[in-house]
Amino acid sequence: MTEADDNPLESYVRAALSLQGYAFDDAQIAEIVLQFSRLEAIAKTLSEWPLPFAAEAAPVFRP
């Protein structure tokens, strides 16, 4: 069992980096894990925001 196995976020980052074709060393991966954890914290506020099921997205935004 590795450290990454105990840390789902790090496991996700390592797997996603591999799938996307990146090849980084451990120090570089640690930097990316830190940044991804910040993104994840921000994204949590979005997922917790109540929106109706049918709420429309704005993929191409034209005011």
Added chain:
Amino acid sequence: MIGSAAEIALQIGSGVRSAASVLAATQSLIQARNPALNCFTATTFERAQREAAAIDELRSKGRPLPPLAGVPYAVKNLFDVEGMTTLAGAKINAANAPAIADATIVARMSRAGAVLLGALNMEELAYGFLTENHHYGTTRNPRDPERGAGGSSGGSAAAVGAGMLPITLGSDTSGSIRVPASLCGVFGLKPTYGRLSRGGTYPFVNSLDHVGPFANDVLGLALAYDAMQGPDPRDPACAQRAIEPTVAALALTGGIRIGILGGWFNEWADPAARRAVQSAAAALGATQWTELKSAEVARAAAYVITAAEGGALHRPRLRTQYEEFGPSSRARLAAGSLIPASWVVQAQRVRRHAYREALDLFGRFDLLIAAAAPAVAPRIGQETLLINGRSIPTKAGLGVLTQPISCIGLPVCTVPVWPGEGDTAAERALPVGVQLIGAPWREDLCLAAARTLEQAGIAQIRLR
């Protein structure tokens, strides 16, 4: 000190000065002031001489002069300038081929008679609210060189704030015009999303990128904005709207219903920023407070969309040239490229929701006002901001009040206010910008309110 755009154009039009003499004076100012501030990454003096000579020739032949005849300006180095490599603040772009044509709005400024002096420093790839560029150096604040100019359009704001130029151009994805305008004490306009063409600019986040002007007065902003409007097939997001001139609308006074944004915008404004908003509100006769309840999640949506689109854009080169990106950009961009689709879709749903909430507010108000930055300019290298007892990283925190607004594409004019608030004399001498936020396509109202504040002496540029 350089005059305003309107003063310069009037002097050249009336023969008091030639465009060549204005250019020579501007070059001297740049040579004297730029070394201490590091605003420029390249100058275009030869091109400027040709453009100034063309204006002087028009006048000598008695031909009508365009509205910005002989007015000097410069552009953030993500705008294409024919014959120059577009850096976007990044070393990875330095070996790219030179641009074969000007960006659309650079070409429109030239057509309006403006004279291009060069390209300006920025945060690498426009990702951040400082201009502490690993490759091209830090741009310093003209009010206090120990402090930052803000970003990502730091060179553009500082060049105007230092009195080198009356007009510059920048871009704003999440606050990159409004934050540096606030920190450097200059006027800035972020138009409605899609209002000005991004054709020929280096992208960052296509669904959030805006372009716009900085100026040393409101009329300068309006003149530049009017000169740059119009549809453009080079930018698919550019609105198919006719030009709606704003210069004549600057005289509009009274009858504008203004709401002061509380909630998130008050919580994340320190005493100086709050004082700036209060001063502007009082001068505009605004007394009603209101709230954009989705501000926090709109900011989060902007953050996620920015990271995802920016990461995806740069992923191919992150894979092969990771070490050539600056240390403060590369890990953030790589992390952004890993974001799951469900986060982005939720961010886009929140974005639509926040937009609708804002439209409801514009049923009651014509303009909303809020601070443009949570505090005065931080010291260079300062890691965190302390806002009302809460600590936030400087690089991300400076945009906390601008991100919710650009996320939903509203037009904003940022004006420099001088609250005189702070623990030290140095802090009390620094400005805070106030955002005048309009409904979509109502740049005219944003600029008219800015003009009212300027005429009341509340919003003004101050040179050291």
